[in-house]
Amino acid sequence: MKIRSALGALVAFAMLSAPAAAAGPAVSVRDAWVRHAPMLEGEAAKSGTGNGAVYATLVNAGAKADALVSASTDAARAAEVHETYQDAGMVMMRQVEQIVVPAGGKVELKPGGYHVMLFDLKRELRTGQSIPLVLTFRDAGKVSVTATVR
Amino acid sequence: MLSLLRALPAVLLAWTVSLPAAEPLRSGTFTPPRAAPEFALHGTNGGDVRIQGFHGKVVALSFGYTSCADVCPTTLAYLAEARKKLGAAAGRMQVVYVTVDPERDDLARLRKYMNAFDASFIGATAAPDLLSAMRKAYGVTMTREPSKTNPADYLIHHSAYIFLIDPAGYLRAIMPFGVTPDDIAHDVGALLAG
Numbered sequence: 047m048k049i050r051s052a053l054g055a056l057v058a059f060a061m062l063s064a065p066a067a068a069a070g071p072a073v074s075v076r077d078a079w080v081r082h083a084p085m086l087e088g089e090a091a092k093s094g095t096g097n098g099a100v101y102a103t104l105v106n107a108g109a110k111a112d113a114l115v116s117a118s119t120d121a122a123r124a125a126e127v128h129e130t131y132q133d134a135g136m137v138m139m140r141q142v143e144q145i146v147v148p149a150g151g152k153v154e155l156k157p158g159g160y161h162v163m164l165f166d167l168k169r170e171l172r173t174g175q176s177i178p179l180v181l182t183f184r185d186a187g188k189v190s191v192t193a194t195v196r
Numbered sequence: 197m198l199s200l201l202r203a204l205p206a207v208l209l210a211w212t213v214s215l216p217a218a219e220p221l222r223s224g225t226f227t228p229p230r231a232a233p234e235f236a237l238h239g240t241n242g243g244d245v246r247i248q249g250f251h252g253k254v255v256a257l258s259f260g261y262t263s264c265a266d267v268c269p270t271t272l273a274y275l276a277e278a279r280k281k282l283g284a285a286a287g288r289m290q291v292v293y294v295t296v297d298p299e300r301d302d303l304a305r306l307r308k309y310m311n312a313f314d315a316s317f318i319g320a321t322a323a324p325d326l327l328s329a330m331r332k333a334y335g336v337t338m339t340r341e342p343s344k345t346n347p348a349d350y351l352i353h354h355s356a357y358i359f360l361i362d363p364a365g366y367l368r369a370i371m372p373f374g375v376t377p378d379d380i381a382h383d384v385g386a387l388l389a390g
Contacts (some may be wrong), residue, residue: 084312096286099265112339137267137373138353157270158374192304
């Protein structure tokens with residue numbers, strides 16, 4: 047009995063102090079979605095099965111900036127962190143090393159801006175379905191996300 | 197610049213409020229309108245794609261490629277949404293999407309891709325030199341950028357405007373990338389109304 051309550055107190059203390067000590071997972075991902083896309087097959091797929099883009103809002107509740115550095119999903123051969131930008135009337139897309147999420151702030155991945163590019167889809171992305179995705183942050187590590195197909 | 201283009205017609209309208217003025221377009225306009233540069237392409241509709249074939253319709257013409265992840269699907273999704281917003285007039289809006297990547301985008305690939313957005317959309321391709329001449333006529337530029345992670349792969353940087361050609365074949369408006377479905381539907385509707 048004595049041991050039990052002592053253990054209980056210890057556990058309670060650990061639970062109370064844990065968030066303060068480890069700061070908890072500061073980064074969360076909201077409203078992840080992926081644009082519907084066909085998966086090209088047969089003759090139409092000789093140059094790849096098609097690509098896609100995932101969008102989401104990255105929220106950092108922590109006191110230190112973090113950054114999205116990579117992504118992966120089983121719905122595509124590969125995933126990379128990209129941005130769309132404009133220059134001299136052209137719209138361009140390129141890979142970026144990271145997307146910084148400021149302390150106490152958020153960053154939106156949205157059409158025409160930051161996105162996770164999916165290379166060679168492994169299945170058709172149909173509206174209403176969803177795909178699993180792992181976003182890796184420099185400090186927060188891996189965050190599992192479900193992206194709804196829109 | 198865009199807000200200026202938008203604000204200007206509003207200011208002019210305020211002065212001519214008593215006149216039955218045609219509703220101004222929200223996009224940049226070609227003044228005076230000129231005949232849209234001709235083109236002759238192979239379409240996913242199984243036939244030739246030429247301006248004369250679309251008389252009586254507003255053609256929303258844009259350029260892109262099917263391996264594009266963000267820009268092209270966004271443009272096509274917005275065009276599809278705009279067409280839905282037109283309701284009964286949707287049948288008089290024709291989207292023509294011209295590939296900037298003829299090497300990878302054959303008709304089979306373009307057809308599957310267009311169908312994912314709107315089965316009425318026509319994807320089009322042609323011999324590379326013809327596509328190049330067409331881009332020049334419309335002021336569309338592109339460059340190929342090899343992928344950093346996969347040397348066999350490449351991205352294409354390209355102009356992502358939407359051009360609006362009126363039912364008489366005149367090039368009337370140019371919309372920048374990211375223009376909303378509302379604005380597209382508004383301007384297509386205005387051109388249909390004459």
